[in-house]
Amino acid sequence: MNEEISADNPYSRLVALKKLGVVQNFDTIRQFSVAVVGLGGIGSVAAEMLVRCGIGKLVLFDYDTVELANMNRLFYKPEQRGKTKVQAAKETLEAINPDVVVHGYHFDITLVRSYDHFVQVLKTGSLDDSSAVHLVLSCVDNYNARSTINMVCNELRLTWFESGVSEDALSGHIQFMIPGVFACYSCVPPLLVASGVDESTLKREGVCAASLPTTMGIIAGLLVQNSLKYLLGFGQVSNYIGYNAWTDYFSTMTVKPNDSCPDSNCLHWQKVYQMEQLKKQSSEECDETVHSNVEAPIVHEDNEWSIQVVDDGFENGEQSSHVMEDKQKVAEEEQVGESYNDVLSQESLETQQLVKQLRSMR
Amino acid sequence: MDDHTKNTVQKLPLLSIRAGPRDKDKWNERLQEELNALIRYVQVNKEQDNDWFYIDCDETGVLWNGKCWYYLENVRYEFELTFEIPVSYPTTPPELVLPELQGKTAKMYRGGKICQTVHFQPLWLRNVPRFGIAHCLALSLGPWLAAEVPEMVGRGVLTSFAR
Secondary structure (H helix, E strand, O other), X not given: OOOOOOOOOOOHHHHHHHHOOOOOOHHHHHHOEEEEEOOOOOHHHHHHHHHHOOOOEEEEEOOOEOOHHHOOOOOOOHHHOOOEHHHHHHHHHHHHOXXXXXXXXXXXXXXXXXXXXXXXXXXXXXXXXXXXXXXXXXXXXXXXXXXXXXXXXXXXXXXXXEEXXXXXXXXXXXXXXXXXXXXXXXXXXXXXXXXOOXXXXXXXXXXXXXXXXXXXXXXXXXXXXXXXXXXXOOOOOOOEEEEEOOOOEEEEEOOOOOOOOOOHHHHHHHHHHHHHHHHHHHHHHHHOOOOOOOOOOOOOOOOOOOOOOOOOOHHHHHHHHHHHHHHHHHHHHHXXXXXXXXXXXXXXXXXXXXXXXXXHOO | OOHHHHHHHHOOOOOOOOOOHHHOHHHHHHHHHHHHHHXXXXXXXXXXXXXXXXXXEOOOXXXXXXXXXXXXXXXXXXXXXEEEOEOOOOOOOOOOEOHHHOOOOOOEEHHHEEOOOOOOHHHHHXXXXXXOHHHHHHHHHHHHHHHHHHHHHHXXXXXXXXX
């Protein structure tokens, strides 16, 4: 990264971060590779931000083409209509910063036939193709694609951010996911945790959904801001940020993993993480002569305004209550279906015979 | 959900295997459960004189094709139906596609995927892995047709689909 402060150096204002002592190691950004899945209103803008920051490599995924209906959001231009989003984005991003390596993949990640390819690309996505991408940004607009990203990241133990904007265009969120450390997308649906906003109200492409460049720009900004903090190791990375545009309300919280998560890889990494923590703890115990497991309550010298810390119930209570609710519903549904289980067990026909039978019913 | 749909769905066997197309052996078990539920569903429909779709899959059980139809004022409107089992199945339901209806209604995503997010996805999520393709047809496509076909007929965009 060119360290000269001059009007002709595109990195001039970024290098200033270093010179001012804000981010000492900003130039290490050149070593990182980030995957952006979904190049819509959030993904394309996030990609542009990373490119302008001088990221080492971007790996882009999208199966869509540019349409005039995309013009209410940032990044794409009307003359790019009809091009694949991957192609259009690659051209724009490479023109903005030729130093960045941009790889684009035009396929639908939710299909069974593309899954192995998707895994392979992420696994070998680093700058020298020898290891995985450093971070995955989920900027997709539907539940299937989010679940697929969750599956892959839990399989490969990739760190990722989930992001989304609601179908009414006026709220959004980002969530930081480290397999085993924080809740994954299957542990508990993120929006349900946040505010009781139903997952089904998440925005997706189509005539059903509204969108605004403002909300999407804000969410893209929060997404990349936290990505930079994570990659470069400055500040504090938020586990969850919710944004409500009606009242300009921002909520942040930490969502712990669910020990009955249906994703077996998530459970595996939870155990690995617990082991790692125990190891760390025991080595710390060896180091310290006095050690207490119980955290002492913090008592401040004065408390002029009688400020109290009140449990908001989010960290444990709220999360588990949703899980409990779901489990209860599951139990209820199971009762409804019980009487039909014996019908199933009597049927032990081969799959092909069943297909034939179904065909014959036409 | 109307009572008729509810009664019908209660007659369908619930599935138990949590497996998707990548799970090889277990997927075959799941596929057998799917086919049994579908066969049962078609039987129930025929008994009630309410046959409204037929469906068939490829040898992997991933690609599905068929037709569905809806009667309105004694006219039968028939549509091609197709979908793929997603890699994240059964965590996420299949996205049902009526390719011929693309652009004819607002309740549809690109490529002719019917809009099932609001009324169906939350229900599916609460019923993984017990719901399968049969439940998806009953609880997603059925109500969608009942709501959208009359609206489209009213706008006169379905005349070429009348049988």
